[in-house]
Amino acid sequence: QKEVEQNSGPLSVPEGAIASLNCTYSDRVSQSFFWYRQYSGKSPELIMSIYSNGDKEDGRFTAQLNKASQYVSLLIRDSQPSDSATYLCAVTGNAGKSTFGDGTTLTVKP
Amino acid sequence: DVKVTQSSRYLVKRTGEKVFLECVQDMDHENMFWYRQDPGLGLRLIYFSYDVKMKEKGDIPEGYSVSREKKERFSLILESASTNQTSMYLCASSFGGARNTEAFFGQGTRLTVV
Numbered sequence: 001q002k003e004v005e006q007n008s009g010p011l012s013v014p015e016g017a018i019a020s021l022n023c024t025y026s027d028r029v030s031q032s033f034f035w036y037r038q039y040s041g042k043s044p045e046l047i048m049s050i051y052s053n054g055d056k057e058d059g060r061f062t063a064q065l066n067k068a069s070q071y072v073s074l075l076i077r078d079s080q081p082s083d084s085a086t087y088l089c090a091v092t093g094n095a096g097k098s099t100f101g102d103g104t105t106l107t108v109k110p
Numbered sequence: 111d112v113k114v115t116q117s118s119r120y121l122v123k124r125t126g127e128k129v130f131l132e133c134v135q136d137m138d139h140e141n142m143f144w145y146r147q148d149p150g151l152g153l154r155l156i157y158f159s160y161d162v163k164m165k166e167k168g169d170i171p172e173g174y175s176v177s178r179e180k181k182e183r184f185s186l187i188l189e190s191a192s193t194n195q196t197s198m199y200l201c202a203s204s205f206g207g208a209r210n211t212e213a214f215f216g217q218g219t220r221l222t223v224v
Contacts, residue, residue, distance in 0.1 A: 034212050043200060043215035044153075088153065090213070096141045096160060096206045097168075098213055102152035 003027060004091050006101035015110050019076040023089030023101055026070065032092040033065055035074045037085045038103070044088055048074060079108040113137070116201050116216035123223050129188040131219050133201030140206030142184035143213065144168075144176065146197040153200065159184055160206050191223045 007022045021035070032051055036044035048063040050056045050072065056063045062075040072091075076083055089101040117132035135142065143158040145168075155168030157176040165176050173195060177185040184203075188195055198220050202213040 032211075043218050045215070046212040049212055096204060097155070097158055097166075098143070098202075098204075099155070100145075100153040102150070 003099045004089055004101040006087075006089050006104045008102075009104040010107060011104055012107045012109060013079050015079060015081060015108055017079050017108075019079045019083065019106055019108070021074040021076075021087050021089075021104050021106070023072045023074075023091075024070055025072070025089075025091045025099075027091065027093060027099075028067075028070065030070075030091045030093055033063070033072045034090040034092070034098070035061075035063060035072075036088040036090060036100075037083075038088060039085045047087075076106075079106075081108050081110050084108050114201055114203055114214050114216040116199075116219050118219050119217060121219055121221045123188075123191050123221065125191060125193060125223055127188075127191045127223075129191050129221070129223075131186040131188075131199055131201075131221070133184045133186070133203075133216055134182055135184075135203040135214070136182065137203060137214065138181070139203035139214075140181075141204045141213075142178065143202040143204075144174075144184065144186045145200045145202065146170070147200055147218075148197050156186065193223050195221065196223045197221060 035048040038044040050063040064073045086103040090098045092098045144156040145153045159178040201216040204213045205211045
């Protein structure tokens, strides 16, 4: 079993729809959780971080964390073609080392 | 503006060569990382360093070594390059200790070994 698993994708949604990205992790002592966006040929860039159970909203993005279920999700509301990218879930333990999922590729169709 | 800079964007090396990939960060981060990224395999950790001269093996350290003589610089060394080390290499840095902040990535080095 991989330490961090993401829904395999690819995911395709129409413009204006909600995109839902999911991630599960195996290490219960994980402390920090991040979502990165990576455009083709570019480096990952942080879009959301979440550290405690519940929801965290930032503009069109909402991250959800459930430590009991070892589950993190990212919702993108009013999806835009510019949101088309690969989204990486990362989980960090107390040593500061991040483990990444394989990523989910999202395509938003105009 | 935070910055992680990798020495080369593209690199072509011959099989058997010793290859150095350099990474410099200007954020006074304790942690530095080297990942490789391959299609379908995601980001895999090669080595990470949590302090000067300190290093830990990641998931795929075989064929690689690292050096961190100064806090801002973390080097990845391919002792004898092989074709299966053709990949995108990404350096990242983050604060250490209890802060657990996000990682900032360099622009990546696409290495081709022929």
